[in-house]
Amino acid sequence: GAVVSQHPSRVICKSGTSVKIECRSLDFQATTMFWYRQFPKKSLMLMATSNEGSKATYEQGVEKDKFLINHASLTLSTLTVTSAHPEDSSFYICSARGLVGPQETQYFGPGTRLLVL
């Protein structure tokens, strides 16, 4: 099946620093990428949707200046958590949607665990 990778898989940073998370679709072109956040024992919360070459669409309550999303190519999207604080500690998951064979579908990355100290 199609593969979506995320890097890094785990990151620990100091409060106030910025962290960049990469999401790549490895064997298909992702016309749309999604960024989710998952709190313990909670469902995935969609943060934003990005289409290649255009600005991301953020969900209500998600600060666009806090969570910067760049979708520079059809295989790469980045999420930058700016001036991270301990409450930003979470599991961040990206997904990529594109045509894989005859079907348009969505695949998830393995997630990035962020711990802000």
Next chain:
Amino acid sequence: QKEVEQDPGPLSVPEGAIVSLNCTYSNSAFQYFMWYRQYSRKGPELLMYTYSSGNKEDGRFTAQVDKSSKYISLFIRDSQPSDSATYLCAMLEGSYDKVIFGPGTSLSVIP
């Protein structure tokens, strides 16, 4: 009312049992229904994908959609310890819409 509801569990069954996982939803416009499996500390993995009402079978897994009742199910036959994970239902109106997830059901299959 939440768009998608799912019993969070935890659900614990003996190995070999038939597992039934369910979700209800409120948006009658949903047409695409999915089930994802998520192991601890991993991203969700797509298990089943169904369009509109009906049944779909894939190995030990059967997905059912009843649009009239706004109810979907995932059945796991001959459950294995390796099936222990959180199962998330998800749905969307059109193939280009955002996916709405249920909160997930935690399943443990005891050897």
